[in-house]
Amino acid sequence: MAVGERPTVTIRDVARAADVHVSTVSRALDPQKQWLIAEATRLRILEVVEELGYRPHRGASGLRRGQTRTIGVVVPDLGNPLYAPFLRGVARALDAADFMPLVTDTEDDHDRLVRILRHLEERRVEAVITTAAREGDVALLQQLRASGTEVVLAVRTLSDSGLPTVPHDDVLGGRIAVDHLLELGHRRIAQVQGPLDVEPFRARSQGCEDALAAAGLAVVARAQAASSPTVAEGERHTLELLRSCGDAPPTALFVQNDLLALGALSALRSRGLRCPEDVSVVSYNDAFFAAYTQPALTTVRLPAHAIGYAAGRLALRHVAGEDGDVGTSVQPELVVRDSAAAPATGSPPAA
Amino acid sequence: MAVGERPTVTIRDVARAADVHVSTVSRALDPQKQWLIAEATRLRILEVVEELGYRPHRGASGLRRGQTRTIGVVVPDLGNPLYAPFLRGVARALDAADFMPLVTDTEDDHDRLVRILRHLEERRVEAVITTAAREGDVALLQQLRASGTEVVLAVRTLSDSGLPTVPHDDVLGGRIAVDHLLELGHRRIAQVQGPLDVEPFRARSQGCEDALAAAGLAVVARAQAASSPTVAEGERHTLELLRSCGDAPPTALFVQNDLLALGALSALRSRGLRCPEDVSVVSYNDAFFAAYTQPALTTVRLPAHAIGYAAGRLALRHVAGEDGDVGTSVQPELVVRDSAAAPATGSPPAA
């Protein structure tokens, strides 16, 4: 126990000290109702509130009002720097409505997601914003929504779920990445994929293949998709990919996010391949560290802050009962740095 | 509104459906009291609970019980990758006690901190764990504690505040960093400091100066301390430092955290100085990206996960009314990578 702890001050204490009824105090403190109270009374009450250090009990008020002004935000990995700007965006949207985000991390684990959603339900969050959804989670999320908690999808979308979603064109993003490699002159392009049951990664693959097809090419090699988009997985699968290519390695890699790319860079280095001289790399997200890696990553920017903000707004709109999707849609955009360059001449494509 | 939204199921609905009194349902669901209820009744109730999809309303139960099982966690910058493992550590500690962290980000801004603490108070969090404290915040935090919310300090400690704290020896850390540079043969060592009103940064400076003094040296140059530990500030102050040194730049830099170090690396590059050939850098924290920068950062490891876990445990202990500090104390430890090397010979120290 803290030293000098005072018993918590309730609205009743304030009423007593100000010599009014509790309902009067309640009104004096409610911005919606201040106008139906005598100015003098209101001032006196405010003074007492200050003096006693009264803090309204949001839980109690929420119970009565049937609301918590809380929105659960579920991310798959707080360690992915992508989510810091995303969360700030969400917070900025919620702040304006006096809602608070309740941030949780699934560690990209299905069981944890289940537990977390249950917990958020018990806390009566009014909506859940999730960037942690995999395909297998559709039913779970729809159920959550059916039981009265709004659900908003961002980053990791789920096309056929019918759930409100902040759009982002990952197919376009994938195409942009690979078009860049094609323009640099690459013909032997391989892909390091994120998990296949995560829609954006599949979309990026699609974009990659579209771009390649338009140039009359196909992916030259593809590692088994990573089970989660982490540095370790990126390294593992890049090594595997290089191994599977034998002595005709691709001249360029499309790596589906920055974390995987970090692993890919390590893998290349450990195989004695220089980037970008021997192998170019284009990745995705443009997390803050992308500018400082070795070499600095050429990457497709995912507008995380904007997406977070839109997700927050969208959730609030649904909580308020106004349906309809959000209009925002910042397009992906290529950020050129050092990890992708023209392929070395003199090593003609074997295919 | 979600389609097919059902009115929320309350304990009364369960009681009715199971044909028992609500208090019986309450008991059936309370692990502490299951033994004083007929097994048959309990099973029937559990069945109904399942069938109706009943979710106990934690807010309501908390109101009655006078607890929220929530702990506020206040960090200065979610974008600092240091805090991901820290938060995971906290979550792991709280999970075990069925508490939930309510994570907030002050953006290292005092006014936001004030607002956030007030908000957390209104939500009746049972404790606040903060890594966002600056010296000017002592009174604020003590006041919070006095009014009944436990307060735990981690990472950014406040020595004379009397508040429970997870210890970390930053003086030692600073010394380790600079000793490493001295052992490599550096004699002209400068420092890029974090904000002076943040204790760990001051402690790191102290450690740095201690190490130097023990070698009969002093800091060769010191930029004005950064106002916040960010990449931009790191770049700015390193440039300023280099400028102030004229044509006798230091051969090594102790940069007080990884984010500042990223900025320092940029600054060196933009001034045409190679790292580590011209200027060595040792930084602090060992955030995950430190292994992938250009060059990879030699840095002092701050055991963020362990500190988070300890902070969570400490907070829980105080909430339970058991005082006394925590025993844990993982020491800082040098992680040697590529950013620090022996100084070039042939450029004799000017001093």
Next chain:
DNA sequence: TTGAAAGCGTTACCAG
């Protein structure tokens, strides 16, 4: 082993 009633801190409604 179960039921009844009171109350946690707040707000909404109805009187006055």
Next chain:
DNA sequence: CTGGTAACGCTTTCAA
């Protein structure tokens, strides 16, 4: 404009 009363969903006595 203000006071009283009931109720939000739950738990905890106290009785039976």
